[in-house]
Amino acid sequence: MILLELISAVLSMITMTTLLLFMFFIIFLASMGKSIGVRRMYVDLLVKVFEYGRQNIETIRKQQYAHLDISDHNTSQKNNPTNSPSIEKEVILKGDTEKAQSNGDAFKMGNSVISRVESLILVPDVDNTRSKDREPNNEDDKYSLEFNLSNCLDYVKSGMEAIIEDEVTSRFEAEELKNWNLLTRTNRHYEFISWRLTIIWVIGFFIRYVVLMPCRVFICFIGVLWLTLCTALVGCLPDGSTKRWMVKMVLIQCFGVLSSALSSVVNYHNIENRPLNGICVANHTSPIDVLMLMCDNCYSLIGQRHGGFLGVLQRALARASPHIWFERAEAKDRMAVAKRLKEHVSDPNNPPILIFPEGTCINNTSVMQFKKGSFEVGGVIYPVAIKYDARFGDAFWNSSRYSMMQYLYMMMTSWAIVCDVWYLPSMTRNEHESAIDFANRVKSVIAKQGGLVDLVWDGQLKRMKPKKEWKEKQQEEFSKKLKGE
Template sequence: MFSFFILFFLLIGVLVLLSAINKSIGARKLYVQLLLKIFEFGRANIESSQRHDEIHTESKEAGDEKCESALEEKNGGVTCNGNSVISRDNVLQPVTDKESSSNIQLEPKNVQVSFQLEKCLTYVKAGVEAIIEDQVTSRFEAEELKNWNLLTRTNRRYEFISWKLTIIWMIGFFVRYVVLMPLRVIVCFIGVIWLTVCTSVVGCLPEGDKKRAIVHDVLGHCFSLLSSAISAVVYYHNIENRPSSGICVANHTSPIDVLVLMCDTTYSLIGQRHGGFLGLLQRALARASPHIWFERAEVKDRHTVAERLRQHVSDPKNPPILIFPEGTCINNTSVMQFKKGSFEVGGIIYPVAIKYDPRFGDAFWNSSKYSMMQYLYMMMTSWAIVCDVWYLPPMYRQEGESAIDFANRVKSVIAKQGGLVDLVWDGQLKRLKPKKEWMEMQQIEFAKSLKND
């Protein structure tokens, strides 16, 4: 037992040392490749069991497998795994302010109107579709997997299909909860302490190019160590487009988006000022590099936020500021409406697309369902967090282009690169009711459809 603890802490020491020198021996990538082989073995066993059991072939799992191939062609490439099984018409969609003002026109009072019942069918169809599966709430649920990943976070009892899968699942349960989880918790604790101490020390250095270089290296080491706490494997693409200044915007899936990006380069962060332990981390980071922290009352003041952003962007020596324009976490199957605030500031916009591989662990944080501690528990008991990051070419606001159009153009580029569905809906519908203007606009469009040309 004593030798076990010595080996355990020796392993932690090696992790800290490798993070300190920013090196990797490739163990995590080998670990991921091994998991893929185990998942493939499990998939083959499940399919074999289903072929020999009529109950399983008639179950929902078999229907889901057929659904993807059948509906992909029918629905223009949108599959079951993309959280959409309905082909929708462009009705009941939110519109921009420009479109809204051009479409709202007063009708003459003396127009003869003849009602036709079939005119209502389009909107009845849209209503039924929304009841069955709307495009908003489905984006705040975990992405459905095509193959089981040996995690018990499902209502399907795959682990009991065969004795081979049962044994593999039991071994995996032991590895995740008895070996990996304690190791990850200790690494996370050491990483947070190390980050706090290092940023506090570096913050005492005089301002200048030397300090910025040291901060870049120190933050890279600290976040690399923290990434070990979730066994993160990140693949960075097109690093020639890596942001060096200006504003960096990315799709938002999880709080660990910051961790994933900070492992590669240094960013300035923007957010609300907190107290307690989180406030301690914010103050430590602020001493090491320029960040923008707002008081609660200032967050709602758009002019204050925009002015602080302009001041930050105007200094080319400042690191790029990282912003998630969606304003909430989406389940990594789509990109939802970008808030226009960060696109009104001016300057260079660096788009970044982040796509997580859900086979190893679900990185999406459903804040309305799980607390931060529950989310961290799920991360540390998952197999790993594997994702791809694409740095896209810098984009500029064109002459005469509105901030909304610019935001939509950037969002479209990110969605296309990440293989995500580009949606026009506001992610805040997760918590708020639809805007009154949207409902009024649809009422006007519905009234027009009831009239004969």
């Protein structure tokens, strides 16, 4: 008995030692910016598992629908022998098969349950461009603007579409998957549909919560401590080229360690367009966006001042390099931010400053209105498009629903964080081009490259009601229709 306990203790010690050595090896490789390809092999294996799950679900559903067809056929034969088998099951089965296809390009047009006809109403018209487009140019157009009761139907139709599924609020919810990724947070009651899927789900649950999560928490803890220590030491150096080089190396190294805590796999495209200075703008999904970009380049950051875990990181970063933190509710603070931003961009020795012009997190299916402030500063703008693969983990942070610690918990119990980052060619503001037009031009380029829907709505609708002038503009247009103007 004593011998068995001794052997068990020795095996436990060996296992723990091996696990610790393996984690320190991962941390060392991440700090050196190296990888042996384990995470990419792991992601490739997950794709095969998801595909097997999809095929298994399709097979079970075909059997279920076949059984229902036989039952309906027998019932119809009894009631009316001349009836043919119901076609409804075939339609349903075809729809389920299409939904079960891989994500691919399905997300490029966003989630939608209704087919919208392009309309010019119920859309914010900031620059009165839509009103100018709708001015009558000939007698036929004037005749079409005469009052007709059917004119109200466009508004009724758009209102019903908005009730069923509007373009805005759906962007503040988690992206809907076409395939089940074996996570209960995207549960479609498939884990018990067959014994094979049940076994795979149980194994996956054990791996995520018993193996991956403790390792990720440990690596994250070490990474935060290392970041805090390194930035404090580098911050003591005198300003100059040596300090700037040290800051860049330290930040890339530290964020590489933190990225390994999420099993992240990042594919960087067009690195020849990587920003060197000026302003870098990107679409915004979560604070992880900074992590993905800082693993490849050094940036100064601008954003809202936070407390808690994010506050620790913000204070650590501020010790080593110039960053701009502000309070969103204070108007005076916003004016000071604009001034500091101009000063930062005017110094060519400063690293590029990373800005998310949307001002809030969107679920990575679309790009919403860019605030014009960063486009009024002048200088070169470097657009960056970020697209996450939601099959492995939903990177979107719904800050109105989850705290930062809850969000981190979900990230560390996901399969992985997989994303593509595209560095786009630099852009400058054209002569006689307004800041709003320039912002929209940059936004459209990012949306096109990332396969995202380009929306004109303000992302702050996540927290506040539509602006009063938008409502008044719609009322004014409708009154003109009624008057036949």
